[in-house]
Amino acid sequence: MKIKMAFLLLTLSNCIFSQTINSEKLDNYFNYIESNNLGVGSLSIFKNGKEVYARNFGQKNIPHLVYNKDTRYQVGSVTKMMTATLIFKLIEENKLNLNDKLSQFYPEIPNSNKISIKNLLEHTSGLGSYVVKDGEVWVTEKVTDKQIMDLIVAQGKNFEPGEKVAYSNSAYYLLTKILEEKYKKPFNKIINKEIIKPLHLKNLTSFTANQKNVFLPYRYDNNAWNILEKDIDFPNVIGVGDVSATPYDLNVFINNLFHNKIIKKESLQQMVPILGKEDWGRGIALWDFDGILFYGHGGDTLGSHAILFYNKEADISIAYDTNGERINKDDFIKNIVYLLYNKEFKLPEIN
Numbered sequence: 324m325k326i327k328m329a330f331l332l333l334t335l336s337n338c339i340f341s342q343t344i345n346s347e348k349l350d351n352y353f354n355y356i357e358s359n360n361l362g363v364g365s366l367s368i369f370k371n372g373k374e375v376y377a378r379n380f381g382q383k384n385i386p387h388l389v390y391n392k393d394t395r396y397q398v399g400s401v402t403k404m405m406t407a408t409l410i411f412k413l414i415e416e417n418k419l420n421l422n423d424k425l426s427q428f429y430p431e432i433p434n435s436n437k438i439s440i441k442n443l444l445e446h447t448s449g450l451g452s453y454v455v456k457d458g459e460v461w462v463t464e465k466v467t468d469k470q471i472m473d474l475i476v477a478q479g480k481n482f483e484p485g486e487k488v489a490y491s492n493s494a495y496y497l498l499t500k501i502l503e504e505k506y507k508k509p510f511n512k513i514i515n516k517e518i519i520k521p522l523h524l525k526n527l528t529s530f531t532a533n534q535k536n537v538f539l540p541y542r543y544d545n546n547a548w549n550i551l552e553k554d555i556d557f558p559n560v561i562g563v564g565d566v567s568a569t570p571y572d573l574n575v576f577i578n579n580l581f582h583n584k585i586i587k588k589e590s591l592q593q594m595v596p597i598l599g600k601e602d603w604g605r606g607i608a609l610w611d612f613d614g615i616l617f618y619g620h621g622g623d624t625l626g627s628h629a630i631l632f633y634n635k636e637a638d639i640s641i642a643y644d645t646n647g648e649r650i651n652k653d654d655f656i657k658n659i660v661y662l663l664y665n666k667e668f669k670l671p672e673i674n
Contacts (some may be wrong), residue, residue, distance in 0.1 A: 326544065344368060344375045344663070346376055348533045348662050349613075349659070352658065352659075352670075353378050353380040355670055356380055356650075356671075357383070357384065360384050360646060361381075361649050361650055361673060362380065362381050362583070362645055363381030363382060364646065364647065365380070365396070365643075365644050366641070366643050366644075366659065367574050368574075368639065368642075369639070369641075369642075370639050372578050372582065374574065377571065384548060385548045385647070389570075391536070392569075392571070393525070393569065394520075394536050394537065394538055395472055395526055395536060395538070395559070395568050396537070396538050396568065396569070396570075396630055396644035396645070397537065397554075397564075397566075397630065398566050398568055398622045398629035398644060399563050399622025399623045399624045399627065400492075400563070400570075400620060400623065401619075401630075402562060402566040402622065403562075403563065403564070404580075404606050404607060404619065406498055406499055406502065406510075406607065407498070407594060407605060408518070408580060408585055409513060409517055409518070410440065410498055410501075410502065411586045411591075411593070411605075412585075413502070413506075415586060418505055419501070419564050421439065421440050421444075422441065424436055424437070424438065424439055425443065425448075428500070428501050429500075431472075431476055432476060433476065434449060434450075434480045434483070441477050441605060442485060443494040443495070444494075444498065445488070446488050446489060446490050446494060447487065447604055448491055448493075448494045449480040449481050449482040449483055450475065450481070450493040450494050450497075451491060452490065452491055452492040453471050453474050453490065453492055453493045453496060454555070454560065457472060462556060462560060463553045463625070465559065466556075466557060466559055471496065475496070478493070491505050492564075495562060496560075498562065499561055510529055511528070511531065511561075514566075516641075517585075518576065518585065524568075524575060524618060525572070526569040526572045527567075527568035527576065529562075529565055530561065530565035532558075539626075539629070540554050540625065540646050541626065542626065543649055548647055553625065554625045554626050555625055564622060564624065568644075569644075570643065570644050572642070573629070574641075574642045577619060577631055577642070578640055581633050581635065594607045596608065596609040605617075606620070608621070615634065616636075616640065618633055618634075618635070619640075621652065623652075627645065628648050629643060629644045629645070629652070630642075630643045630650040630652055630653070630656045639663070643656050654671065
């Protein structure tokens with residue numbers, strides 16, 4: 324019954340969706356955000372595989388900020404959707420199987436003889452989140468792979484595989500290491516060969532030392548934007564949350580993914596959540612805006628935030644990046660969706 328109702332709502336909302344993006348309404352929204360100093364970031368919207376709207380906002384409120392159309396944002400865990408895509412490429416090449424056990428690669432991990440690749444992808448492994456130790460994010464300075472692996476082992480299992488869903492950065496750290504073992508290359512070279520070069524992405528990259536033209540993270544304090552003193556040290560989260568990109572390049576990626584130009588249709592069907600049963604698939608999550616369904620991934624560092632998702636029925640994707648968040652990214656993107664689908668919403672306020 325729930326699935327039928329969702330389908331009905333989706334059908335009705337698609338009738339409301341305009342084939343022409345109302346740029347004026349979007350501009351008015353971003354002008355409001357900018358004039359009230361409620362955020363800093365960029366947004367890109369694709370329709371039928373082409374960019375139909377793009378907007379930067381809030382940058383003028385940061386004195387002396389230097390940027391251009393190629394300046395990238397750290398996109399955090401949006402990286403995981405790319406890591407999962409690379410895993411499915413290995414599966415298509417018969418170099419890996421969803422049912423393969425973690426013990427084939429890392430027998431020292433607790434419960435590894437029960438944890439499958441599928442469990443790692445869909446956050447049902449029972450493993451923890453290595454980026455947090457003793458209740459705090461500890462990967463803000465360089466740590467070694469051994470330190471990370473030792474912590475994953477020490478954190479142990481929280482539940483049996485498949486028992487429930489619990490977001491696990493440790494799972495995607497291990498998936499990245501499996502990718503590197505199978506390809507016999509570091510992650511940055513794998514993603515460059517399999518995704519970046521084939522899609523001609525000029526402004527999407529895995530972390531590199533001394534990288535340039537990437538927005539720094541900001542925090543709003545004392546009526547001004549100030550550079551965040553400390554963010555994640557990105558070599559600690561390779562394949563987990565290290566990618567930086569422009570919204571445009573993110574949209575190119577997700578459109579090619581959902582148009583079956585990176586992996587096969589059958590593989591994509593395994594990645595997306597099963598409607599009515601789960602919100603998390605195997606590298607792709609579900610957003611449900613009153614029956615309007617989007618598929619993709621969100622991401623957070625300590626100072627930058629991103630959402631990238633796609634609606635199948637309207638063939639529309641939205642990529643949102645911010646390095647100065649005052650409105651939670653999920654609330655922000657909900658307003659954008661409501662604008663596109665002519666639904667009512669209240670303009671955000673921060674007292």
